[in-house]
Amino acid sequence: RMGAAVLPVGTGNTERQIELMQDLGTTAIACTPSYFLHIMEVAEKMGVSIRNDTQLKVGIFGAEPWSLETRKRIEANTGINAYDIYGTSEISGPLFTECHAKNGIHVWGDMFLTEVVDPDTGEPVAEGEQGELVFTTLHKFALPLIRYRIGDLSIMSNEVCECGRTHPRIMRIMGRTDDMLIIRGINVFPSQVESVLMNIPEVGDHWEIIVDRKGPLDMMTVRVELTESGFSDKIGDLMKLENKVSKELKGVLNIAAKVDLVEPGTIPRSMGKAKRVTDNRKV
Ligand SMILES: [Zn+2]
Incomplete structure (x- = not known):
């Protein structure tokens, strides 16, 4: 009735997704926000501008928690309207x-x-x-x-x-209720980490949390991928940025986290729900 066709393409083979989007004039996409961030990255590598070379206007993103800051990034970089969807x-x-x-x-x-x-x-x-x-x-x-x-x-x-x-x-x-991490007795949600990181311009779209236990103490490490322009080979610049990220995380989480800055493209990409947390603690 609306004159809209649905293309059930599934995830994976991201280059093909982008070609289909261009060939068929796709105007809306529904997927996880982390997969759309991956599509954005692959499109850039292919030399395809989502804003200028596709007709995409709307993204409907859900199935994993995502922050307002991620919405702002997606909208600013692609010119689409990004909406939240909920289901179970x-x-x-x-x-x-x-x-x-x-x-x-x-x-x-x-x-x-x-x-x-x-x-x-x-x-x-x-x-x-x-x-x-x-x-x-x-x-x-x-x-x-x-x-x-x-x-x-x-x-x-x-x-x-x-x-x-x-x-x-x-x-x-x-x-x-069950992806809440308890680190040294403090409740930490991965979504809090995301909203801090997405406000720092040098930080790219991909990150992960690793939790270990050294003796009686929980250790949280946040591995953060930098953008191409945020990445520097000067150790002084990187240390300054590392301090900035760790200070801002501490301000929001109330616990200290070790920050590892990594080169663009280091952290594994997700095709479905992003796996943000690796908890190595033995229960
Ligand atoms: Zn309304």
């Missing part, structure tokens, strides 16, 4: 997206009863407070779910959106 395979795959206001994901209130609860007690939190999402399906027959705990952390708003819709909104997913 237990309910019915992709469920809800943002509207043009980009201020929270609209939950279809007549289809799902949405609650936000304290992950420890299961009690609802006050509006505007962060907690774990809990859904009840109101229209499913074969596999209804009642107060199903998703494990994703968010904040819910019942205020009317500027687009006029009155459905409740859930804010950008902050992480999961």
